Amino acid sequence: MTNKIMWRGIGALLLMLLLLSSNVCAQTDTLLYPLKNVPLLSGNFGELRATHLHSGLDFKTGGREGLPVICVKDGVVARVKVSATGYGNALYLEHEGGITTVYGHLSRFVPRIAKVVRNIQYNKESFEVDENMSGYELRFRAGDTIAYSGNTGSSGGPHLHFEVRDTKSERALNPLRFLSVKDQTGPSVRGVYVYPISNEGVRNATRRVEVKNTGNRVFRGGKVGVPAGMVGIGIQSDDYMKDSWNKLGVYDLSVSANGQEVFKMTMNELSFDETFLVNELKDFHHYRENRLVYLTFGNYQEQLLSVRNQNGGFIPVEKDSVVDVTVDLSDINGNRSSIMFQLWGKSPSRELVLTDEEKLLMNHQNDSLKQGIYTLWLEADALSYPIVCKPEVSSRLRDSVETIEVFSTGKQIYPLMKNARLVVGGKFPEKSVICLLEKSNRFAALKTRWTKEGLEAFPRVLGEYTVRQDTIAPVVLYTGRAGQKIRFKMVDDLSGISSYRVEVNGKWCLFTYDAKNRLLEGNINEPVFVKGKNRLVLKVEDAVKNIATFETDIYKK
Template identity: 85%
Template sequence: MTDKIMWRGFGVLLLMLLLLSSNVWARTDTLLYPLKNIPLLSGNFGELRATHLHSGLDFKTEGREGLPVICVKEGIVARVKVSATGYGNALYLEHEGGITTVYAHLSRFSPRVAKVVRNIQYNKESFEVDENMLGYELRFHAGDTIAYSGNTGSSGGPHLHFEVRDTKTEHVLNPLRFLLVKDQTGPNVRGVYVYPVSNEGLRTSPYRVEVKNTGNRVFRGGRVCVPAGRVGIGVQSDDYMKDSWNKLGVYDLSVSANGREVFKMIMNELSFDQTFLVNELKDFHHYRDSRLVYLTFGNYQEQLLSVCNQDRGFILVEKDSVVDVVVDLSDINGNRSKIMFQLWGKFPSLEWGLAEGEKLLMNHQSDSLKKGKYTLWLEADALSHPIVCKSVVYSCLRDSVETIEVFSTGKQIYPLMKSARLQVSGKFPEKSVICLLEKNKRFSALKTRWTEEGLEASSRVLGEYTVRQDTIAPVILYMGRAGRKIRFRIADDLSGISSYRVEVNGKWCLFTYDAKNRLLEGNINEPVFVKGKNRLVLKVEDAVKNIAIFETDIYKK
């Protein structure tokens, strides 16, 4: 009887394991690959980017455009978006099971889709469209070609951006939950940073902890002396997949202090509403220097769907005590790496004093910075943590010729989670704009509003600002014809191109616009062209309504 019970129990266990195994394979085999070639990634889900966490997978296309893009599961076209920036040409398909798939940076759509999109563009007299397509009943089967890969929008090179979304919530899901990509190597560990934090929440310059691989991807960093009090950990890490040189983001990252988990990140799901939190998860200043450092602490990190922590991820180090820290990292295939080191509270707690002219800005309070005619307002929770600023107005020489007046909020640029409102009081010439002063004294125009007091603009960083006057119209360069193609380059030196319109024989004509290459391109086979002479008029307007017009005759045989 005992043997029968034992074997019955073994049978039940085996059945459960088989069911679990079948569920895993069903999940990973749900979708086809969106390309026919061997899948290689140049970007993965949740990867740290300049202004966001990456919302999908970037598939390599061998540096080429025009590869067939495959419908990964039977579905219906729900949305089409055409834009000169962002996703460029993008296609959205809804599927049974509550998921939507997105295919972006496409060179062109399949003929069935392209015909509908073209009609919408002509009806709206607009190259850029964002259209709900469910009413058109454009259905595709798994394996059908729905589009062709490209490099449109803000793409930095030919590739396919692919997303999986929850149709109901519109949250983006990690596509590798539905696809299997070969990867046998755990994340790389390049270093660890320790961030002492004052009682006010101020972060001091981080200490870099050199770590050494002691075998089996276990990295050790020894004992680190820190001031007593709260400490945050930053991990410089990235990941690679087989046969690809591109650096990818980490999937799973956890930090434990004396055996207690204080931080956990698993990149399974993200919300577009949380884009502003990207700098809660990365060291902004290291990123500007091309180093990917994950922060495992922060006042607002728990708002991210992919993160949970204890005590906001901070580690408390008592005076003369030692804390054992363990960092675990892995990719979605379970390849792991581990970091081990100690924090020793050797020094007294940090004390902070303000120098003359400095101001402490608290993250949870609204505040303002004023100097002369400049006033910058901050909402509560615009900052991720307290910072010290010193507002100054100074003059500097630009291009060895021109002297400009600059309003500076401090020595460092700080990202904001909510836009700051900058007002410059006084009377200004027509077409004046507020600009952010970038590296090498380059101007980045902000969308400027005129008020009774003067000028006003919003900014997503604390930095340096100046006022410029944009009186120069956009530049139009006619590049001539190349076969059926008619090409222009259009550019604006300051406020940026706001709109363009091409008319042929007095009627609107479809021309595509590639903003990153400043390329405007049309086809002589568009229906507004007739045999013989055609009068083409191009009108380009910038953000402060400077207008450039170019006219020419185009002959069609």
């Protein structure tokens, strides 16, 4: 009898475990695809971008706009955001189970949502809105169409941006924990980089290690000589899925030294507070040259939810010793690649010697650079690691005619985890702005304000700066009518367009703005238009309050 009771208990326990496991599977497989077509990705979760870690999936739409976007699970519209940049037209839906889904770059909303948004825009007299929609009870069932795909905001081409977030924490979750895509290909391996680290923490000259595929996606790099001391590893890799040419990010990446794991990255969730840490995980300078190199070491990587490491991921290499390094990479479907090579310790690097003009900036302490009228302050932990800089002020021929004064922090641009404070002392003409000097001597105006000390801005990189005066108002080009559409182009050559307002017959009129294409567009069927002649007045203001006004008559039949 006792054995029967025991076996019944074991059977009940096994049944309960089976039910629990099936519930877990159901919880991770409860979402529909947000598009009806075969899911192909042009971007995946955790992918390294210029200024952030990608927080969702980018679904291809075949270069088309207007595809129906599907509610992936029963839910209610919690938020609507309309912007000329970022996600453009975006919807946020809350669902049972504690998740929120986000749909970005939409061309338009379904009428039930569009009517509410339009009323908000007219009440606030603003095209751009960011509205809590919890009071509107806009409920949708799984499979309902909620919007149509597009190319609004900062999108680089037609696609659908889709996210899954934890509603309570607002952390982004990897949507491929709730959806699946066909993928039989492991991450590619382009090469390995080694970063010898000086005693001061400065990264010395980086060396690229060629690797060879020896079969079954196992890559070998042989023995690599490095100065004895601490060494960091960078992996040049990306991922692909079947039938898509787009480079995707790696899901899982680990590094072991002599069998001990020193770095582990798994892209399951992200916090939007981590945005400033993206350059802890990628080589900033290689990225600017279109090479995607994952850094498996860093002084601040432990602040990333997706990463854990030992001693910052740095590998100690003693003189005349050999360290076996193994790197494992995989996508979320379990397709794997691996890299094997050795680090051989040679003589240590010579001590760091600075010239009179150079300065060592330490990452963990406050510091400043001063040259002439320029002073740049750095907070502690603004730098990822110590750097050697050489601040100077020089005159430079920008083109065949103009000479400009440039304040440079050194030969290379370095990203910052905290904004620096840059002050240019003295008196300047009205509407002067501090500019970052970019490639080909292009000016990128920084948000500038006047203080008792002079001009002040807060750059996010160490680079080259100059001061320009913006006295030219934005240029407004009326490109005419196309059917029911009325279109303008708005261009500003320096500080950038900060606001615009369209009035028809003295009343505010809704016009949509596409910042990337500089396109302002309205519809003659807006209620402020009447039959016959309509007086349209467009005012455009840039960041230093130069104003352009354009007036014309629009006739409606």
